[in-house]
Amino acid sequence: MSIDLDAFWMPFTANRQFKKEPRLLARADGMYYWDDGGRQVLDAASGLWCVNAGHNRAPIVKAIQTQAAELDFAPTFQMGHPKAFELAAALVKIAPPGMEKVFFTNSGSESVETALKMAIAYHRARGEGTRTRLIGRERGYHGVNFGGISVGGIVGNRKTFGTLLAGVDHIRHTHDPARNAFSVGQPAFGAELADDLERLVALHDASTIAAVIVEPVAGSTGVLLPPVGYLQRLREICDRHGILLIFDEVITGFGRTGTPFGALTFGVTPDLMTLAKGITNGCVPMGAVLCQRKIHDAFMNGPEHLIEFAHGYTYSAHPLACAAALATLQLYQDEGLLTRAGELQAYFGECVHALKSEANVIDIRNIGLVAGIELQPRPGDPGKRAYDVFTDCYRQGVMVRVTGDIIALSPPLIVQRAQIDHIVDTLRTALRRAA
Numbered sequence: 248m249s250i251d252l253d254a255f256w257m258p259f260t261a262n263r264q265f266k267k268e269p270r271l272l273a274r275a276d277g278m279y280y281w282d283d284g285g286r287q288v289l290d291a292a293s294g295l296w297c298v299n300a301g302h303n304r305a306p307i308v309k310a311i312q313t314q315a316a317e318l319d320f321a322p323t324f325q326m327g328h329p330k331a332f333e334l335a336a337a338l339v340k341i342a343p344p345g346m347e348k349v350f351f352t353n354s355g356s357e358s359v360e361t362a363l364k365m366a367i368a369y370h371r372a373r374g375e376g377t378r379t380r381l382i383g384r385e386r387g388y389h390g391v392n393f394g395g396i397s398v399g400g401i402v403g404n405r406k407t408f409g410t411l412l413a414g415v416d417h418i419r420h421t422h423d424p425a426r427n428a429f430s431v432g433q434p435a436f437g438a439e440l441a442d443d444l445e446r447l448v449a450l451h452d453a454s455t456i457a458a459v460i461v462e463p464v465a466g467s468t469g470v471l472l473p474p475v476g477y478l479q480r481l482r483e484i485c486d487r488h489g490i491l492l493i494f495d496e497v498i499t500g501f502g503r504t505g506t507p508f509g510a511l512t513f514g515v516t517p518d519l520m521t522l523a524k525g526i527t528n529g530c531v532p533m534g535a536v537l538c539q540r541k542i543h544d545a546f547m548n549g550p551e552h553l554i555e556f557a558h559g560y561t562y563s564a565h566p567l568a569c570a571a572a573l574a575t576l577q578l579y580q581d582e583g584l585l586t587r588a589g590e591l592q593a594y595f596g597e598c599v600h601a602l603k604s605e606a607n608v609i610d611i612r613n614i615g616l617v618a619g620i621e622l623q624p625r626p627g628d629p630g631k632r633a634y635d636v637f638t639d640c641y642r643q644g645v646m647v648r649v650t651g652d653i654i655a656l657s658p659p660l661i662v663q664r665a666q667i668d669h670i671v672d673t674l675r676t677a678l679r680r681a682a
């Protein structure tokens with residue numbers, strides 16, 4: 248039976264090219280997908296940075312099935328259900344110290360909107376209502392809603408959508424290949440780029456700034472690691488000026504960088520952090536914002552029968568998502584997955600950095616089980632070389648991700664060494680063919 252591909256307008260996809268040469272994934276298990284023709288494809292991208300424990304994991308599947316038959320839906324506006332509270336407590340247990348309150352959403356984008364609103368409302372609740380300005384970073388990705396693209400720094404995601412949110416500014420990105428190309432782990436140079444926040448404080452005044460949001464490792468823009476000392480410096484500047492620090496951990500959360508969260512890997516605790524993706528191993532849409540108790544407590548005033556924070560989603564803490572997330576967290580713990588990337592980091596890094604000698608590779612960056620391999624763009628045809636590598640790898644049976652001329656690898660945290668070898672060998676072949 249042939250499928251009619253016409254109606255589905257695909258997200259973040261080159262629709263016309265895709266429909267000429269479709270890549271249809273029909274089944275998944277462990278490290279692999281199988282396409283609609285039964286061909287096996289090694290997943291080197293954890294689906295979309297989310298399937299951290301690998302595909303089709305029995306405890307998660309069972310938890311979702313059981314939950315669907317027991318409690319399909321329960322509102323969490325003025326009502327509740329036990330697993331929502333159980334999950335919030337379980338998240339706090341593994342979160343960086345001080346992150347004690349959890350607000351549930353359905354995606355990374357919604358987590359970002361929630362965190363930005365929470366930051367502005369927090370200052371207002373404390374009598375600092377002038378703090379409404381939001382600061383992002385160039386090249387940042389914070390999802391696709393209006394707040395997220397406003398603080399985001401990827402031009403292609405912003406330029407076609409009008410004037411965006413008012414009162415937003417950006418600090419400089421940290422990508423500096425002239426000084427840091429082919430760094431293994433965190434780059435040595437660039438901590439001083441955090442001082443760009445001081446420039447914006449001087450320009451706008453701290454009394455107008457609510458929060459700054461950054462990804463501990465910028466993922467979607469092509470895996471940019473924070474220079475040594477950079478996040479510490481950002482934290483210090485925020486503290487000095489009463490600005491909230493938001494870490495967008497939608498990708499770095501749940502073990503990607505070698506510890507449960509980027510905040511722990513880099514030793515910097517934010518005021519709020521956004522999560523999604525790996526929270527349910529990608530099985531059911533879910534996101535969350537974790538925040539320090541002081542943020543939450545600032546809202547807890549006024550008459551007790553009134554709603555303190557006018558925000559939430561119909562599906563916040565959906566029972567199926569909570570069941571999936573609880574089973575996921577248990578699986579992560581049982582199999583030591585939240586620290587496994589740290590154990591494999593040296594081997595993974597060594598394999599990936601061996602691609603340095605291939606033609607057109609101009610930078611390689613890695614931490615935990617994530618790597619970015621940046622290619623020299625084809626003259627006058629930006630993005631085409633990496634796109635060719637992506638389609639070539641897929642034809643060879645390995646799914647990688649590309650963004651611009653950067654290839655991103657983020658395999659499930661259950662990946663074996665032989666599978667890392669296979670991913671890198673496949674990539675090498677594709678790079679040579681794309682020379």
Ligand SMILES: Cc1ncc(COP(=O)(O)O)c(C=O)c1O
Nearest residue numbers: 354355356388389390495497498
């Ligand atoms: C750092 C970051 N924030 C937010 C998002 C948006 O998440 P979602 O696609 O679930 O809305 C992403 C997605 O890749 C992300 O990487």
